[in-house]
Amino acid sequence: MGTVMVTGAAGLIGSHLIEDLLRRGAVVWGLDIVDPAASHNLDEVRDHPDFHYVRGDxxxxQVIGDFFRPEASTLYHLASVVGVNRYMEDPLSLIDIAIIGTRNLVELCDRHRVRILFTSTSEVYGRNPDVPWDEDGDRVLGATHVDRWSYSSAKAVCEHMLFGIHRKTGLPMSIVRFFNVYGARQNPIYVVSKAVHRVLNGQPPELYDGGQQTRCLTHIDDVIEGIIAAATRPEAVGEVFNLGNPVELTMEEVVRTVIEEAGVDMEPVPVDTGERYGKVYEDIIRRVPNVDKAGRLLGWTPRTSAREGIARTIAWARENPWYLE
Ligand SMILES: NC(=O)c1ccc[n+]([C@@H]2O[C@H](COP(=O)([O-])OP(=O)(O)OC[C@H]3O[C@@H](n4cnc5c(N)ncnc54)[C@H](O)[C@@H]3O)[C@@H](O)[C@H]2O)c1
Incomplete structure (x- = not known):
């Protein structure tokens, strides 16, 4: 695979991706803002002779200049502020990390003709009621005073940047849009990881607003295969792909599956998000991908059922007590 670069290297998806790329024989340059010594996500790769880490923003x-390898075949660009709570807390960083950061990297990739894989999100479809969403689906968003749509909009601006530069200069690029990725090591602020963390700590999981909203849970192992196919297959150049498991589950089903797979006797605690977050929060009722295009052009299909993936996540958490602290 030669040399590749990964931003967001210490994140959930970045760290799993790097493990896979190293197994495939790549030399990997990773960039992230976090202290590598303090990141459990890097435990498996920190001392690997083919892994190089640059810490910075x-x-x-200057940081990007130190990190960027013009000889690399591919840049996997994952660095981002992620998670509804986080972008409500830090709206300026969310926007300028996405837009300024991506712009810096796109310019370098274009100058050195390095292929770029950009990680976008199912949030770009907003609350489009016409599910399942295919990649050409409309973006249907709410008012700008609702913080939720800032992440969707920032990622969409980056997508515009990539499509525009691809058309103008032929920069080889591909985009993937994830749907609720979960698995071992995920920060416990998302639906599966939070429920697993709470349940294994003896606390009942929370259920937002009645729990009838649906999500399509996509296991980390499935996602890594899709990312690498999108970043390397010639057919993927200039294209955007949904990477999501199309099986739709209500939040209540997800939380109850966590309880069942953990083998505990608990009832979820209802949470009213209007009371907790105020009017700046707005939920998406259904979020379902059409993954025909990823199947056709990438040969990708998600293989891990939610029950199996949740069971694996629980087993991993039980073996790694640091995670439950
Ligand atoms: N996990 C999901 O369900 C999901 C869904 C949709 C999209 N995505 C996208 O996938 C990518 C990876 O997500 P993840 O789940 O691994 O999230 P994550 O939060 O675990 O990883 C993101 C990483 O980016 C790093 N980062 C943030 N700001 C930075 C900066 N200014 N400079 C350098 N590094 C910085 C963080 O330190 C973190 O390690 C993101 O772009 C995210 O938007 C993820």
Whole structure:
């Protein structure tokens, strides 16, 4: 595979991706803002002879200059502020990390003709009621005073940047849109990881607003295969792909599956998000991908059922007590 670069290297998806790329024989340059010594996500790769880590902020051109390898075949660009709570807490960083950071990297990739894989999100479809969403589906968003749509909009601006530069200069690029990725090591602020963390700590999981909203849970192992196919297959150049498991589950089903697979006797605690977050929060009722295009062009199909993936996540958490602290 030669040399490849990964931003967001210490994140959930970045760290799993790097493990896979190293197994495939790549030399990997990773960039992230976090201290590598303090990141459990890097435990498996920190001392690997083919792994190089640069600590810094993708908004800083000096950092990007130190990190960027012009000889690399591919840049996997994952660094981002992620998670509804986080972008409600830090709206400026969310937007400028996405837009300034991505712009810095796109310019370098274009100058050195390095292929770029950009990780976008199912949030770009907003609350489009016409599910399942195919990649050409409309973006249906709410008012700009609702913080939720800032992440969707920032990622969509990056997608515009990539499509535009691809058309203008032929920069080889591909985009993937994830749907609720989960698995071992995920920060416990998302639906599966939070429920697993709470349940294994003896606390009942929370259920937002009645729990009838649906999500399509996509296991980390499935996602990594899709990312690498999208970043390497010639057919993927200039294309955007949904990477999601199309099986739709209500939040209540997800939380109850966590309880069942953990083998505990608990009832979820209802949470009213209006009371907790105020009017800046707005949920998406259904979020379902059409993955025909990923199947056709990438040969990708998600293989891990939610029950199996949740069971694996629980087993991993039980073996790694640091995670439950
Ligand atoms: N996990 C999901 O369900 C999901 C869904 C849709 C999209 N995505 C996208 O996938 C990518 C990876 O997500 P993840 O789940 O691994 O999230 P994550 O939060 O675990 O990883 C993101 C990483 O980016 C790093 N980062 C943030 N700001 C930075 C900066 N200014 N400079 C350098 N590094 C910075 C963080 O430190 C973190 O390690 C993101 O772009 C995210 O938007 C994820």
């Amino acid at each position: 993708i908004r800083d051109p």
